[in-house]
Amino acid sequence: MASVPVLFGDREWRTFPSTSSFNKHFSDSIPLASLSIPSPSGSTTSTPRLVRIKIRQVLNSKAEIKKRRSVVPQPSPSPCPGPGRVSRREMIEIGSSLTLGLGLTDLLRAEAGAAPRARRRARPEGQITPTADSCILIFLNGGPSHLDMWDMKPDAPAEIRGEFRPIASSLPGVQVSEHLPLFARQVHLGTLIRSAHHSVNNSHGAAVYTGLTGHDRGEVGGRAQPTDNPAIGSVVGLHRPPETGIVPFVAMPYITAEGAGGPPQPGFFGGWLGRTHDPLFVLKDPNAPDFAMPELSHPAGVDLARFANRRQLDSVLGTPEGYAHDSRLRDVDGFRARAYDLLTAPTAQDAFRIDREDPRIRDRYGRNIYGQSVLLARRLVEAGVRVASISWAPDANATWDTHGNNFQTLKTTLLPQLDAALSSLLDDLQSRGRLDRTLVVVMGEFGRSPKINPAAGRDHWNFGYSLFLAGGGIKAGHIHGASDKIGARPHLDPVTPAEIIATIYQCLGIPADLLLHDQFRRPLTVVPEGRPIASILA
16 A cells, blocks of 8 residues: 655654555644644634545545556557547546546546656757747648649659649749649648658557657557656647746647557657647547537636635645655646636636637638637637647548548548648738738648558658648748659758757757756657758748
8 A cells, every 4th residue: 555655843754554554644723824734714723633634635646547557558460450439438448648637636636647757958049049939730630632732743653743733822833633623712821841851660659750850769658657758739838838827739630650559659748858848639520519628717706705715725736745755756736727827817718719700711621620720729719728739640531641542531631631721821910910920830740651552542651752831930931851743852051850859949949958867867858850941940
């Protein structure tokens, strides 16, 4: 049974072998002052039973987490299981922090203790003036076909060029797919990179990690680990917390998995920064008529004044002092503080009220889970969220992992949905005067193979792919790099994920060589091998 450490006075620690021995030692006549915990009224005649309850809650939460972690699903043995989705229920079952409801904060605290805590110190000389206040990341999970979207090869053989025709874009001499007609009018707003590449090809999870963090660990490891490098939003939220009470990092509408039912893919979490730097996961469909965030509502019958009193009482009875010596619980108050901030910040609650949006605007984005997620991302960054990430994961109709039926899937579902959502986002940000301060990034973990396979699909292709960036300090009307005649490899100005991530950080005011320390005080940099792509910066 777990021991119970208790602080007496200022310095003396006493450890009880169990909660029962703790309960036996104390009686209700012992004042809280002997535990260095003042009562809410300022007197010293309150009841230690409340303290005992808190300790029981933490111990029970830790036991529950241990039980849940024993049922983590194993990766699929398939060489390409394809990206999958982790539901909200599944994510809770494997012990991840997905909700900020105050009823679960003890559970979240204990989970946070499972991840290493970083000792963070940014070098003063490394400060950068940000050109973007926020970032909307649209991640096309599975690997979008660059040859059928942004890097058409109409002069290549039929088995390479595919079925789609190129059309002219708003940038002279630049063509995109005929199934992106709305985006074609907006290419001039940003930079299209046609020369990205990396070394990870077979594992979606490992490629996602490389694409989202800039760290290449090869084909090894398709699941998220507490020792992973942190996600973009985790670093940005730490280095540039929002000016409002809203959370810095929101991810939606899915957590992607390595294969159906597999473990969560890496790259979306706080990693060695700790679980308190995980995003707020919104694992719901914003297109659903009943979409809501009840987690952001006050408890029934509790007004703001009473809620503030509860917060003060909670700070008095909280457990950090009793567990300060336990490295696994050093992030103990992060979730609780974030929960209170969300519950008392009207900007956060209003941002999630997508039902208040003009129905005509909602129609433009597309009445589907992804179109409405992109619209919700726009509302969130307007409310102060630093990074809003959309995982365009597989649904019942389509997946970007088009090993088969590539062209039918793209033209009937994926490209029309992306075209509507992305073009509406760029239109709105520009008309609202926010594009200059909002970085928009659209990318996947790799591209698709030049040669069409017998199943009318294209396979994984990390050797060359494309992505699009706009706003927030990115040069407008620019094409960076070029692929060879069949779109297989970079021909001019190749770039790596490390350079792409470093560029994103640069726009957000974070140096790529920002120095952090993990729990072992090892000095680590955000992107050790990446430097910003100077030619695409405005």
